[in-house]
Amino acid sequence: MSFSAILDILEPWKAVLASGLGMLAAASGIVGGVIKQRWVPDTTAPNQVPATRAATLRLDAADRDLIGDAREAATELTHAIRNLTGATEDNTEALNRRPSGGGGGRR
Amino acid sequence: MRSIRSVPTVFTPSRDLEWHCAGTDALLALVLALPGRTFSTGPIWDRFASVMPEEHWALLIGSIALVRIAALTINGHWRRTPLLRALTALLGAGLHAYLATLFYMPTLGAFGTGAAFSAALAISDVRSSFRAGRDIVVAGRVFAMMRAAPPAPLPRGFAS
Numbered sequence: 001m002s003f004s005a006i007l008d009i010l011e012p013w014k015a016v017l018a019s020g021l022g023m024l025a026a027a028s029g030i031v032g033g034v035i036k037q038r039w040v041p042d043t044t045a046p047n048q049v050p051a052t053r054a055a056t057l058r059l060d061a062a063d064r065d066l067i068g069d070a071r072e073a074a075t076e077l078t079h080a081i082r083n084l085t086g087a088t089e090d091n092t093e094a095l096n097r098r099p100s101g102g103g104g105g106r107r
Numbered sequence: 108m109r110s111i112r113s114v115p116t117v118f119t120p121s122r123d124l125e126w127h128c129a130g131t132d133a134l135l136a137l138v139l140a141l142p143g144r145t146f147s148t149g150p151i152w153d154r155f156a157s158v159m160p161e162e163h164w165a166l167l168i169g170s171i172a173l174v175r176i177a178a179l180t181i182n183g184h185w186r187r188t189p190l191l192r193a194l195t196a197l198l199g200a201g202l203h204a205y206l207a208t209l210f211y212m213p214t215l216g217a218f219g220t221g222a223a224f225s226a227a228l229a230i231s232d233v234r235s236s237f238r239a240g241r242d243i244v245v246a247g248r249v250f251a252m253m254r255a256a257p258p259a260p261l262p263r264g265f266a267s
Contacts, residue, residue: 015154015208022204022229026197026236033193033240 122179125192125235128199128228129175136169151221154209171198186250189242196236203229 010017059067139145139161146152146161155164178191203225210221 015158015205018208019201019205022233023197023201025233026200029233029235029237030193030197030240030243033237033242034244037241037244 122182122192122235122238124231125175125179125196125239128196128203128231128235129172129179131228132168132172132199132202133176136165136172139165140169150215151210151212151219154212158209168202171195171202175199186246189239189246193236193239193243196232196239200229200232200236203232 144161146156155161158164159167174191175195178188178195181188207222207225207229210219210225212219212222
């Protein structure tokens with residue numbers, strides 16, 4: 001039987017054969033994808049591991065001004081609290097003193 | 108120490124190729140399902156008509172397209188969607204190879220644009236099946252990890 005005769009026999013089935021070949025190629029693709037992904041290290045891991053290096057925070061001039069203002073405000077607030085409570089550097093008890101009307105217990 | 112854990116996604120960075128094939132199939136099915144006899148517009152459809160009626164072609168192609176669109180829409184929220192995507196890509200590759208062969212009519216004296224387009228879609232589906240095959244493994248890993256360490260629930264007022 002010649003090759004052309006085989007082609008003649010397959011003529012009515014060539015669409016089905018092409019479809020089968022297409023599905024076979026796709027099935028090979030699925031198997032190939034599964035094998036490749038199993039062979040490759042877990043790609044989900046890097047998303048799960050926290051960064052080992054500390055993140056660098058970049059500040060611009062406006063941020064530095066804001067932080068400086070906040071620091072000054074905190075210093076002034078500390079002085080104000082000390083003035084109000086009479087606390088000194090050596091007397092921290094006054095800072096713990098509660099301005100209670102009577103009894104002074106913890107509520 | 109607080110840490111923010113990002114939820115990993117599936118491997119495939121983009122499923123545009125699968126959306127494209129599914130959309131093309133859906134439109135083809137719609138055109139065949141609309142009123143009017145598409146198969147009577149030219150001899151290119153003769154071989155399609157000899158296989159089955161126009162409505163059956165619309166039903167077959169539309170069903171595959173809808174399953175693909177459903178799998179792509181669910182997109183990882185169910186563990187088996189990559190498998191469903193792979194199977195529908197496999198069906199799509201078979202379907203488009205079949206259509207390419209039917210569109211190829213050397214007796215008309217030309218290769219035929221339909222054959223070329225369908226062959227391109229078949230190759231795209233083979234490629235999509237490879238990518239979906241990779242996602243099957245990744246989805247298995249992701250879901251196993253999420254079962255082992257489920258993410259903390261979002262605070263009240265934050266939609267998931």
